[in-house]
Amino acid sequence: MAARPRILLVEDDPNLAELVRYNLEREDFEVETTPDGEEALLLARETPPDLVVLDWMIESLSGIEVCRRLRRLPETANVPIIMLTARVEEEDRIRGLETGADDYITKPFSPRELAARVSAVLRRVRPALAGGSLSYADIEMDTAAHRVRRGGKAVPLGPTEFRLLRHFLEHPGRVFSRERLLDAVWGQDTDIELRTVDVHIRRLRKAINDNGGADVIRTVRSAGYALDAD
Structure with a gap:
């Protein structure tokens, strides 16, 4: 049991x-x-x-x-x-x-x-703790151990930022609106405000860029966000 x-x-x-x-x-x-x-x-x-x-x-x-x-x-x-x-x-x-x-x-x-x-x-x-690994550019995610590394250095993330990054890593380069991110990361039955997405994106950005790496989260005006190293 x-x-x-x-x-x-x-x-x-x-x-x-x-x-x-x-x-x-x-x-x-x-x-x-x-x-x-x-x-x-x-x-x-x-x-x-x-x-x-x-x-x-x-x-x-x-x-x-x-x-x-x-x-x-x-x-x-x-x-x-x-x-x-x-x-x-x-x-x-x-x-x-x-x-x-x-x-x-x-x-x-x-x-x-x-x-x-x-x-x-x-x-x-x-679900974010299921086995497997994901990577993009110099970012690596071990979904089983719930760990993220960038350039070989550990990146501490809270659960929501981990799920956000996982979603981006599963769809690199694709632009997601705030509404789509809410559905994918928080669930369709949530009543959380759209601005909450921006807060967690800022937290994710700060964490993965903390060691001086290039910003890989692209803000697309009037459209949303994407994981894009270019």
Whole structure:
């Protein structure tokens, strides 16, 4: 029997934490909870979860800072993160995505909706872990080990950027609109805004160009993006 997916829930409202835990466990997830950002980092480092549900406003260390640090740790760099936030302004949501979150859900929310979002994110991530390798120019992707190298140097990517790059590597040179990328990378049932694609493209660009390589992600005005070394 396959192991149940492990969820780390970081939430300092005990009533909400218990409600979310109950609904996730009912959907056959294994849930570990903590109200504290520092403890969340320790738990995630000791035993990396399959996914982190992280409240933006927690005591001691903010959810944004926890998200940032999780992305920097080798053990958790590829773990999907869903942020819970009472902030409804678009700029706040964009900031969360730019920090490293893969999805967000605004309060108040239905715990059943959160459970559905968790399932959807895990479904999107797991196909990317299937065996095989892809390459283009000096970029190499090991899809089984979930690793990317450029010019022989490791490139740390979050789960969404990994799926974006994989999609580009499977179709080099082809231009994809934001709508097509949303369908391919996030799934057709998503309600994520188009601007989210731009945020993740920026994150992908920064990661793969960090060592001074030429920018291989081409922006095609009024059309979209393509992987194009020329």
